[in-house]
Amino acid sequence: MMPSLSPNTQAILLLTAPLIAGKGASSPELLTPGEYKRLARHLREIQRQPADLLSPDANDLIHACQPVIEAPRLQRLLGRGFLLSQVIEHWQARAIWVVSRADAEYPRRLKARLREDAPAVIYGCGDxxxxxxxxxxxxxxxxxxxxxxxxxxxxxxxxxxxxxxxxxxxxxxxxxxxxxxxxxxxxxxxxxxxxxxxxxxxxxxxxxxxxxxxxxxxxxxxxxxxxxxxxxxxxxxxxxxxxxxxxxxxxxxxxxxxxxxxxxxxxxxxxxxxxxxxxxxxxxxxxxxxxxxxxxxxxxxxxxxxxxxxxxGGSSPAQPPQPGLALFPESGTTEATSTTQPATEAPPAFEAQSAESRPSVGEPSHESAAPTPEATTAPSRSPELSPDAAGQTPPVTPSDALFAAVREVITQLLHVPMKDAEVAAALDITTAQAKAWLQRLVDQGVIEKQKKPAGYIVKQSSLFE
The missing domain is CATH 3.40.50.450 (Rossmann fold)
Structure with a gap:
């Protein structure tokens, strides 16, 4: 299924894409990747997002971006709405989809590893x-x-x-x-x-x-x-x-x-x-x-x-070079059942929010400006609470409930090693917040911090709990 074009993606296309169906010619006015990165960072700092540049009262915001990109240039680029509608129709007829860093569907591996250097827009066809x-x-x-x-x-x-x-x-x-x-x-x-x-x-x-x-x-x-x-x-x-x-x-x-x-x-x-x-x-x-x-x-x-x-992870001893050695023996490959499944990442529960309310890395986020309560209070105890001496189960606090969901999401992510900054980027949170949650999971024995390749990963024993 092709994702719909979000308002944020429409704005980013207007700012960075040629929008000439069938030709791909560039325009000297288009924002370069570096210029868009600076604009996205500026919007984030003032708690706005690309879609806001298309709002009826966008003039004030456009002029607020003047220190990064001159206002007349932004206005000319954002005024290409008719060209955008034409090229969208052209792409849809060819089953080509478009996602931006502000979309939940954007490839998480690119966002986590490349962060602000991840392409502002990805075009694609297929699953x-x-x-x-x-x-x-x-x-x-x-x-x-x-x-x-x-x-x-x-x-x-x-x-x-x-x-x-x-x-x-x-x-x-x-x-x-x-x-x-x-x-x-x-x-x-x-x-x-x-x-x-x-x-x-x-x-x-x-x-x-x-x-x-x-x-x-x-x-x-x-x-x-x-x-x-x-x-x-x-x-x-x-x-x-x-x-x-x-x-x-x-x-x-x-x-x-x-x-x-x-x-x-x-x-x-x-x-x-x-x-x-x-x-x-x-x-x-x-x-x-x-x-x-x-x-x-x-x-x-x-x-x-x-x-x-x-x-x-690239650390095992390798065979020495053997000129002329075939990849397989003449009898062919051995059919076997894999014991390790490909590492897939379940989407976080909060990714169901719209791009407007939860922009991604490289896009402004209203939520990233202030730390969540969990960032400052991350006690090392499991959210699964035990009955007290009187046989009563203590009430689950909002922090415990949040962490229970976070734990499931992070353990899905860490089937492959990830650094704290990569986890922060994948979840659209601060690195300090990610470190607090990761340390809590380390203390609980759910994940471990390894040196080669560097990063946090789920403990094998926890996979069967």
Whole structure:
């Protein structure tokens, strides 16, 4: 089902999107990602939200934003309502949906990991819930030989057999091979495109899989935008942010999008472990990534082996390089039942609120200005109260009731390691509030704080309580 276009999203599109159906041409007046980030921060500081810029009495607010963006420019951008109505009709005819950071439907992994650097708007086609399933990011060069294509197809098939999602960029070569291997094996794929979302979504080979929920295609750029090297570089962080682990099959040395994305992940972002191919022909690019901290891919031959890769967090010993070693034995893969389900995140109960009343990270929030009572009073006791000596159960306080709901939400989130800032971003609360709740759950023995990969995670024993 396509989400409806919220007032906040309409305002953000007017400020940042080309709104030229079928052409994707840019306007010099559009707010850049950096400019929109500053505007969103300013709106949050004055306790307003993007939708307020479309209200009948918006002139005062527009002038209040003058220190960030000049008022005449904002007025010209916000006056493009007719163009917006035309392009929305164009997108809807092609089953393209749009969500902004102010929407509850916005991919939570992007919001939690990228925070204010998450794209203001995401365009997509297909089942957006796939974006919350994590999986294996597979990336590599466009120009590769047949053995690497076959290798990557086999990786995609194994990931599909394990019930995991392939996350990739949709470019020819390695990206498309990983996606095709998973789809042909009945698996699921999240494709993060740098260009041509509309054209790609309309291809015959993709339509049924988009409709059936096997494939979702997203892009932070206008659906009709053509290829742009800068856009291709920038979208790499989205691929890693949506995944649980990553595999670089091939990479040039010191150049190209694959190299840029992998080095950014290793040196700066550190969202997921980065594995590099360890079989076949050696590569200067992969060797250099290994020197930067990437881990040799252990070449799992079956489902259990692949699950071990996800569970190890990139810290397990890897097999040494073995030139010419096939991914699978000749007899094929072993059918096995996975003991670890993909990490899905149940939406918080309060995400049912409208975007106007509960804007997301990067958007202004009326609620985030003042700390909640729980932020200052987080006693280390369970909300499940025991009868007292007289046999009476003490009354449940509002704080206990709130924490009971919070506990369930946080434990759903922490099936994968998350830092306190990521939890705060996912729940749209302050980091101090998140730390208080997380410490309370640590004291109760529900979660634990681990060092590698750094973050809080649900204790295995608590999963069976």
């Amino acid at each position: 957006m819930t796939l974006l919350e399933t994590g999986g294996l990011a597979v990336v590599g060069s466009r120009h590769v030989d047949d053995p690497l294509i076959d290798y990557t197809l086999a990786v995609g098939r194994l990931v599909a057999q394990a019930g995991r999602t392939i996350v990739s960029g949709g470019a020819r070569g390695i990206d498309q091979s990983a996606m095709r291997g998973a789809l042909e094996a009945g698996g699921k794929v999240s494709g993060v495109l740098a260009d041509s979302l509309e054209k790609t979504a309309m291809k015959r080979e993709h339509r049924n899989r988009l409709i059936d929920g096997q494939l979702v295609l997203i892009s932070p750029y206008d659906p009709s935008a053509g290829f742009n090297v800068g856009n291709a570089m920038q979208r790499n962080k989205l691929i890693y942010a949506l995944a649980d682990a990553s595999l670089v099959v091939s990479s040039d040395l010191n150049k190209g999008g694959t190299w840029a994305g992998a080095t950014e992940q290793l040196d700066k972002l550190k969202f997921v472990p980065v594995y590099v191919r360890s079989t076949g022909t050696s590569s200067a690019g992969l060797d250099a990534l290994r020197a930067k901290g990437a881990v040799l891919w252990p070449n799992p031959h079956d489902i259990d082996g692949l699950q071990t890769v996800f569970n190890s």
